[in-house]
Amino acid sequence: MGKGKYLLILIFTVMMHKAWCQESNIQAADSISTDLYNKGNWKQLISYGNKARADGVYFPGLQLKVAFAFFITENYKHALNEYQRVLSKDPYNETARYYAYFCCKFLNDDLQAAYHASFMDKEALNKESLKPYGLIAVGAESGVKQNNDVNRDNGFYERITASNRLSWRFQLDQSLAYFNQNIFKLADDADNDDASTRSVDKQKEYYAKLSYYVTPKLSVIGSFHYLNTQFNNTIYNSNLGLIGLKYAATYTDIQGNINFGRLQNKPIEQYNTKVTYYPFGNFNLYTTSRASVKHLDGANNFIFSQAAGFKLMKNTWLESTVTLGNEDDYFDADGLYIYNAIDKTTFRCGETVFYLLNSHAQLQLSYAYEKKTDTYQSLKYDQNAVTLGFLWKF
Structure with missing residues (x-):
């Protein structure tokens, strides 16, 4: 004891x-x-x-x-x-x-x-004038696509966007878009080798993305994209979805998601993994790497996209991007952009300038270079696209 x-x-x-x-x-x-x-x-x-x-x-x-x-x-x-x-x-x-x-x-x-x-x-x-619901931001963008294919007119594109806070954990991003381009196709005319027909490629779009924060680092995202495509006297109605998870780590954001649905009467699936890296913990320098596997018409296509951005000077950022792979019917930016043009895109690169006018307003100017293949004849051509955007945050 x-x-x-x-x-x-x-x-x-x-x-x-x-x-x-x-x-x-x-x-x-x-x-x-x-x-x-x-x-x-x-x-x-x-x-x-x-x-x-x-x-x-x-x-x-x-x-x-x-x-x-x-x-x-x-x-x-x-x-x-x-x-x-x-x-x-x-x-x-x-x-x-x-x-x-x-x-x-x-x-x-x-x-x-x-x-x-x-x-x-x-x-x-x-x-901070914060409420659990209300309008967060509105924006608009307009672009023109020019090419050196005599059978293609310039393409024109417009989009308006709005973001709303539905509660402290729910956010809804919506947009409306319109695209049109004249497409020429050589006609079967034995008396005139130069005869051609003209069709107008028109597309109207509605997009909605709903995001929910589950924990301080984990969020769930889901989106719906409706497309009304008119071409060659045929109308296609496409309904496409996305579901995914995003995890915010110390110096990286990691996201995995699946695109799915029927695009112009064809079933399509695309599996994506994206990693954004902030070496200094801010937007002074950042990179985004995205790998995708697209399943369409019984074939699997691998597409890789790489972006890198940095702060050039006060209120000004530059971002460079390159995308490799068959981008025919490719989904990008959480399903916001769908590359379902008549002609296939096999390579794309671009540069974007972001400029903050003040704490609310941002201007965006983008240039993209694309290598494309004419669907109706054995012809490869180049396309240059310029897009001007404006964003207002409340």
Whole structure:
């Protein structure tokens, strides 16, 4: 009995010593981090936070300081990760929630920002004029497609868009689009080798995408795309869908989705995986890689798309893209764009300039070069497309 008592005393003493050391380490870490924070030594604060974490000394006060250091240096992805660590243990930490909201805004993720806004108090919501429902953004784009095929006129394209917040976790994006192009085809006329017929390729579209945030990092997306295509005295009604998941990691966004439906009376499926990488945790530099497998007419086609963008100067970004593979009836941008033109596209690359006029308005100018194959004759031709877009965010 005596030996057991002494053993308990020894264990208690060791535990008290460890607790005292831990408390002492926390006090020292708090003092050092506060000093770095007050002096604005953000890089040193981040380095110290990493060391403290490795040493097992990491507490909410230090996490908030390190998160702010990432935020003030515009590493919004890492800052968001730090704030979410705090929120995982304290969901109603107002400071962490407020800055997590702004991280998402600066990363152009309105739905994730709304998710965090749902936990904010009324004072913060009123300050940012936030409501669980309402119009988020409206936009428009118009483009022309020019080519060097004598049997093809220029193509013209217009689209209007609107985004609505249906609740703190639901967002609905909608658009209407119209495309038209004159198509010439050599006629079977024995008396006139140059005889041709003209058909007008017209297409009207309605698109809707519904997104839902399940957790702070996981969202579910689904979309519907209706196409009314008129060509050669025939009308096609196509109904297409998409379902997918998106996961927001520290420096990457990972998405997997499936496109499916009937396109011009043909069943089609397309499986996609997309990874967006932010090496600096913001849009100063980013890349998006997308791999797709399209199943149509009993054949599988692999398509790969790569985009890279960077901040050129204040309020100006450049983005370059290249797409390789057979893009006949190819789905892009969560099913928003469907490349179902008369002629097949075998290669596409382009450049886009984004310019922020102010905190609400954005201009977008895109150029795309495409290699295409004439459906009616053995002819390959080039096509150049220019699109001008405008976006207003409320």
